[in-house]
Amino acid sequence: MKTIDALLAEGVNGKRVFVRADLNVPLADGTITDDGRIRAVLPTVKALAEAGAKVVVASHLGRPKGAPDPDFSLRPAAERLGELLGAPVAFAEDTVGPGAHGAVDGLAPGQVAVLENLRFNAGETSKDDAERGEFADKLAALADVYVGDGFGAVHRKHASVFDLPAKLPHYAGYLIATEVGVLKKLTDDVKRPYAVVLGGAKVSDKLGVIDHLLEKADRILIGGGMAYTFLKAQGHEVGISLLQEDQIPAVKEYMERATEKGVEFVLPVDVLVSPDFPDLKTKAPANPTTVAADAIPADQEGLDIGPETRKLYASKLADAATIFWNGPLGVFEHPDYAEGTKAVAQALLDSPAFTVVGGGDSAAAVRTLGFDENAFGHISTGGGASLEYLEGKTLPGLAALEN
Numbered sequence: 216m217k218t219i220d221a222l223l224a225e226g227v228n229g230k231r232v233f234v235r236a237d238l239n240v241p242l243a244d245g246t247i248t249d250d251g252r253i254r255a256v257l258p259t260v261k262a263l264a265e266a267g268a269k270v271v272v273a274s275h276l277g278r279p280k281g282a283p284d285p286d287f288s289l290r291p292a293a294e295r296l297g298e299l300l301g302a303p304v305a306f307a308e309d310t311v312g313p314g315a316h317g318a319v320d321g322l323a324p325g326q327v328a329v330l331e332n333l334r335f336n337a338g339e340t341s342k343d344d345a346e347r348g349e350f351a352d353k354l355a356a357l358a359d360v361y362v363g364d365g366f367g368a369v370h371r372k373h374a375s376v377f378d379l380p381a382k383l384p385h386y387a388g389y390l391i392a393t394e395v396g397v398l399k400k401l402t403d404d405v406k407r408p409y410a411v412v413l414g415g416a417k418v419s420d421k422l423g424v425i426d427h428l429l430e431k432a433d434r435i436l437i438g439g440g441m442a443y444t445f446l447k448a449q450g451h452e453v454g455i456s457l458l459q460e461d462q463i464p465a466v467k468e469y470m471e472r473a474t475e476k477g478v479e480f481v482l483p484v485d486v487l488v489s490p491d492f493p494d495l496k497t498k499a500p501a502n503p504t505t506v507a508a509d510a511i512p513a514d515q516e517g518l519d520i521g522p523e524t525r526k527l528y529a530s531k532l533a534d535a536a537t538i539f540w541n542g543p544l545g546v547f548e549h550p551d552y553a554e555g556t557k558a559v560a561q562a563l564l565d566s567p568a569f570t571v572v573g574g575g576d577s578a579a580a581v582r583t584l585g586f587d588e589n590a591f592g593h594i595s596t597g598g599g600a601s602l603e604y605l606e607g608k609t610l611p612g613l614a615a616l617e618n
């Protein structure tokens with residue numbers, strides 16, 4: 216994989232450099248609640264701008280349905296990028312149309328433009344190679360060189376991640392190079408005991424990784440929305456909690472295999488429940504009830520791990536030598552459901568282990584809950600991406616940079 220240092224050595228003055236970033240930041244009412252993913256791409260954008268490139272930054276945000284949707288505009292991210300760079304950033308109202316061409320044509324060497332959300336175009340995420348290729352051609356018309364630096368999206372076979380680099384000279388940015396360097400340590404030479412904590416809401420994306428973790432990890436702790444599919448597989452009622460019904464047979468098989476292999480599976484023993492999902496805008500008190508994990512009422516939803524589980528998980532992490540944590544343990548955005556995530560973050564800090572936190576929301580949780588991000592071994596900007604990397608899968612966005 217050629218890195219941006221090679222590109223800088225070749226010279227970029229006056230060249231249009233397309234930077235595929237992951238600016239998929241959490242937003243509340245149009246305001247960015249955690250700008251970690253924007254700060255993560257700054258070294259690449261700054262280095263290119265300082266070397267006189269015309270920097271064209273592109274990203275997805277959320278999951279719009281292939282057409283413009285103002286709720287998913289990248290404008291707030293572009294504004295924040297400008298603040299962090301301390302220089303104005305042009306914002307294109309579209310991704311490949313006249314707005315984009317106008318913004319890019321107007322760049323002087325050293326200036327930066329951000330394109331509107333890539334996913335406002337059906338071609339970006341299309342499963343059809345030709346449709347994706349057509350969209351990638353339109354993106355290629357905006358640049359001379361490609362720099363891949365959106366680590367959080369490298370597991371997606373999308374036009375800007377996979378097809379575009381094949382059409383332009385391509386390089387890996389600083390973020391991707393750093394992420395791959397650290398995650399490699401967890402695949403090559405992991406110090407044991409190796410504990411993995413899995414939570415979050417993208418349950419279907421993440422369950423598959425357990426298959427692989429059963430070959431690698433010594434302990435797997437399950438929390439967040441993931442936990443309820445496991446509890447259901449054990450025969451417990453989970454009420455209206457997040458559930459991936461079709462994965463129950465797979466989950467049963469994982470638990471059996473864990474017993475055979477001596478991998479310890481740790482599930483919540485108690486959870487916080489409520490009949491209502493909390494109001495994340497007003498943060499009005501949610502008044503949850505603590506119940507045993509095998510006694511979730513039929514009309515209630517599990518929204519965080521309970522106090523006994525917090526203690527149990529801290530004890531299971533205390534003597535680990537390596538810890539990988541992906542996915543909040545509860546709906547941490549609401550203070551009544553943040554304690555589980557806080558307890559796990561604290562347990563990582565208290566343990567002598569090499570600690571890696573992976574995931575946009577997990578990283579945001581660590582920061583918004585007041586932890587010092589520098590106290591962790593590594594905070595990865597990729598959730599699904601870091602898990603798939605650890606699975607040993609070929610990630611489209613990395614393969615494209617290697618070719």
Ligand SMILES: Nc1ncnc2c1ncn2[C@@H]1O[C@H](COP(=O)(O)OP(=O)(O)OP(=O)(O)O)[C@@H](O)[C@H]1O
Nearest residue numbers: 415416417439440518545546574575576577598599
């Ligand atoms: N019990 C639960 N029920 C519903 N949602 C939950 C639960 N526990 C956690 N969550 C939600 O999970 C979300 C984060 O999940 P996600 O899988 O996206 O995490 P991530 O891997 O850190 O991020 P990403 O994959 O986007 O990089 C949070 O918004 C949180 O509110």
Ligand SMILES: O=C(O)[C@H](O)COP(=O)(O)O
Nearest residue numbers: 237239367368575598599
């Ligand atoms: O948040 C993420 O994990 C990345 O930005 C990828 O987003 P996606 O899961 O919507 O593809």
